[in-house]
Amino acid sequence: MSKNWRPATQLVHGGTTRSQHGETSEAIFLTQGFVYETSEAAEARFKGETEGFIYARYGSPTNDMFEKRMCMLEGAEDARATASGMAAVAAAILCQLKAGDHIVAARALFGSCRWVVETLAPKYGIECTLVDGRDLANWEKAIQKNTKVFFLESPTNPTLEVIDIAGVSKLANQIGAKVVVDNVFATPLFQKPLELGAHIVVYSATKHIDGQGRCLGGVVLSDKDWINEHLHDYFRHTGPAMSPFNAWTLLKGIETLPLRVKQQTENARRVADFLAEQPQVAKVIYPGRKDHPQADIIAKQMTGGSTLVAFELKGGKDAAFALQNALQIARISNNLGDSKSLITHPATTTHKNLTDEARDELGISAGTVRFSAGIEDSDDIVEDFARALKAVKA
Numbered sequence: 001m002s003k004n005w006r007p008a009t010q011l012v013h014g015g016t017t018r019s020q021h022g023e024t025s026e027a028i029f030l031t032q033g034f035v036y037e038t039s040e041a042a043e044a045r046f047k048g049e050t051e052g053f054i055y056a057r058y059g060s061p062t063n064d065m066f067e068k069r070m071c072m073l074e075g076a077e078d079a080r081a082t083a084s085g086m087a088a089v090a091a092a093i094l095c096q097l098k099a100g101d102h103i104v105a106a107r108a109l110f111g112s113c114r115w116v117v118e119t120l121a122p123k124y125g126i127e128c129t130l131v132d133g134r135d136l137a138n139w140e141k142a143i144q145k146n147t148k149v150f151f152l153e154s155p156t157n158p159t160l161e162v163i164d165i166a167g168v169s170k171l172a173n174q175i176g177a178k179v180v181v182d183n184v185f186a187t188p189l190f191q192k193p194l195e196l197g198a199h200i201v202v203y204s205a206t207k208h209i210d211g212q213g214r215c216l217g218g219v220v221l222s223d224k225d226w227i228n229e230h231l232h233d234y235f236r237h238t239g240p241a242m243s244p245f246n247a248w249t250l251l252k253g254i255e256t257l258p259l260r261v262k263q264q265t266e267n268a269r270r271v272a273d274f275l276a277e278q279p280q281v282a283k284v285i286y287p288g289r290k291d292h293p294q295a296d297i298i299a300k301q302m303t304g305g306s307t308l309v310a311f312e313l314k315g316g317k318d319a320a321f322a323l324q325n326a327l328q329i330a331r332i333s334n335n336l337g338d339s340k341s342l343i344t345h346p347a348t349t350t351h352k353n354l355t356d357e358a359r360d361e362l363g364i365s366a367g368t369v370r371f372s373a374g375i376e377d378s379d380d381i382v383e384d385f386a387r388a389l390k391a392v393k394a
């Protein structure tokens with residue numbers, strides 16, 4: 001296996017280990033435990049003198065293939081696969097902190113991520129300051145003597161704001177803090193946080209990595225030292241391990257990631273360009289369009305656009321509901337990254353628990369809609385939007 005392989009090759013072959021049967025497709029090892037030939041072999045395995053698995057909560061062969069393939073793609077030394085994206089986020093943040101530590105996080109976060117830093121962490125004496133992450137000066141101002149972790153997502157959910165990952169990482173390095181990036185929206189293909197200076201990358205593999213709406217999964221990636229020092233024991237003893245069945249599903253899903261993301265990005269771009277011309281639409285936000293407010297940072301840190309489009313309808317909630325109800329291809333769902341186009345109204349679903357003020361800060365209005373492009377034919381998707389918009393007053 002070559003480190004120089006390009007992503008499409010890595011994602012088909014990376015990390016594959018074959019059993020004595022030489023199977024073509026990756027095998028699923030649905031086993032909780034492993035047996036040892038002798039007592040001495042068990043003793044040696046537990047002492048760490050021999051390579052091998054001990055118990056599926058610690059690691060297992062199918063999960064190992066998934067972790068190695070993700071490491072190759074991300075350019076990371078080591079990884080741990082988790083049962084969901086949230087298990088990955090919670091583990092990545094909590095495993096390295098203790099009471100008295102401080103987190104600075106961008107306020108535009110996936111709802112559950114925001115709950116982890118804003119509500120859960122303080123229960124254990126870990127304080128958090130939420131900032132408007134678009135301006136580096138806000139990160140700098142929020143730094144305290146005890147700041148240990150910077151946490152961000154870019155592009156953000158749902159309004160696709162972008163944060164300067166290299167800039168935030170530089171600030172963190174000055175004070176010895178670690179930067180954790182939730183890279184779900186960019187996908188591992190379009191943005192490489194570790195190359196930009198971040199220390200830890202997390203994914204909800206539920207999204208583009210499965211990409212076919214089947215199972216939950218997550219992954220934490222970093223260097224070997226950080227994983228050994230912080231995540232290794234936390235992961236073994238708190239039990240967020242991924243099911244080997246899901247690891248297998250995700251291994252098969254990830255083979256087609258580049259094909260799917262390419263088509264989704266093309267579809268999203270076409271929808272964004274189409275919507276920008278429509279009288280019912282007040283604003284379109286799409287990383288990849290020249291009119292994105294942070295097009296300069298996107299050019300610096302992303303190699304592709306996005307599979308998601310955010311837009312605002314002039315007619316508010318009524319218009320958003322009418323559009324969603326009239327669409328025949330895009331299905332109403334709060335999920336994203338699926339091969340099926342999905343559409344959601346954040347103010348009444350994913351972001352309904354925020355205060356009006358917090359929603360305003362994030363640019364989520366009653367007319368904001370988030371579209372996650374699927375892999376359908378882009379002509380059909382655009383024609384469907386054109387037809388459905390007739391149900392919406394200009």
Ligand SMILES: *Cc1c(COP(=O)(O)O)cnc(C)c1O
Pocket residue numbers: 084085086087089110112113153157182184185204205206207216217218
């Ligand atoms: C979906 C998502 C998560 C959570 O992932 P699950 O697999 O649903 O637990 C975290 N961050 C972002 C940006 C997401 O989109």
